[in-house]
Amino acid sequence: MNNKSKMNSSISLDLDNQWAYMQVHGDKGWEKYPSYLNKFLPHVLEMLDKYKLKITFFIVGKDADDPKNLDVMKEITNSGHEVGNHSYNHEAMFNSYSKEEILDELNRTEEAIEKVTGLLPQGFRGPGFTRSKTLFEVLKEKNYLYDASTLPTWIGPLARWYYFRQSDLTKEEMKTREGLFGSFSEGLKSIKPFLWKLDNNEQLLEIPVSTIPVFKLPFHFSYLHYLAGASVSLMKAYLQTAITMCKITNTEPSFLLHPLDLIGGDLVPELDFFPGMDLSTAYKTELFDIVMEKFTSNFNLLNMSEHAKLIMQRKETLPIKIHN
Numbered sequence: 001m002n003n004k005s006k007m008n009s010s011i012s013l014d015l016d017n018q019w020a021y022m023q024v025h026g027d028k029g030w031e032k033y034p035s036y037l038n039k040f041l042p043h044v045l046e047m048l049d050k051y052k053l054k055i056t057f058f059i060v061g062k063d064a065d066d067p068k069n070l071d072v073m074k075e076i077t078n079s080g081h082e083v084g085n086h087s088y089n090h091e092a093m094f095n096s097y098s099k100e101e102i103l104d105e106l107n108r109t110e111e112a113i114e115k116v117t118g119l120l121p122q123g124f125r126g127p128g129f130t131r132s133k134t135l136f137e138v139l140k141e142k143n144y145l146y147d148a149s150t151l152p153t154w155i156g157p158l159a160r161w162y163y164f165r166q167s168d169l170t171k172e173e174m175k176t177r178e179g180l181f182g183s184f185s186e187g188l189k190s191i192k193p194f195l196w197k198l199d200n201n202e203q204l205l206e207i208p209v210s211t212i213p214v215f216k217l218p219f220h221f222s223y224l225h226y227l228a229g230a231s232v233s234l235m236k237a238y239l240q241t242a243i244t245m246c247k248i249t250n251t252e253p254s255f256l257l258h259p260l261d262l263i264g265g266d267l268v269p270e271l272d273f274f275p276g277m278d279l280s281t282a283y284k285t286e287l288f289d290i291v292m293e294k295f296t297s298n299f300n301l302l303n304m305s306e307h308a309k310l311i312m313q314r315k316e317t318l319p320i321k322i323h324n
């Protein structure tokens, strides 16, 4: 399977459930923890199978603990995928938690995930990319292999101008797409894997979600989707730029998927308020095919732990950073 001439890339999926999206949107009813996992998981497992991909699912503890999800959740590890810890309650305030609160979140999630899938997580991703030094200390204490809670990007007027200049959009079309790139503020973070410097001379591996080297523009699937809304050829050109830049700068990407990248409003009508949910599951599947064909032909796709272990073989070469 492994092709030595290809660069490695990891691939993961944050298994955010219906209630988590409803909570962010302020929708009543999220407290009952409505779940789409029985519809989403069979669909995504089939798609991953098609490309013989074995990826990492970052699972929310609350969902692994919910009896209605158990049967479908078992299929994640039955199909050969890996599990990661995505916190217990998926709380936006996670970065302000005390050591005790973090330990409680991690332990409960591990217990629930192991009970349902038979595997223990070896990596962590914070809800909404939240993180803290206390979190890293706890992960290290618990022998986690890596953290994956950073998304290093800045995008704003300059990025928009750059990509519009390359596109065939008319002035009017540009005007209607002014919000295309949103706003982010994490542009000073490293794109390549690095080590967090911890107390007592300890270190923890960080594998950032990849953005385009140098430009630091995101290219995780939700973002590609957004571009495809403007034009599928724009999305393809953008993805090609991302891949080329990874190769030029010798950056092994870590690619991120979200459930709403792969399912449309036809499968989950309750989330039709969400951007992109007016699109059908079939259309999203077609886009996924385009992206995955590009990825599989350019990279050896690994799960997060496999990637982490390979990165740690060159530990001495990794930059060391301090979290502030």
Ligand SMILES: [Zn+2]
Pocket: 014, 015, 016, 086, 090, 126, 127, 128
């Ligand atoms: Zn999440």
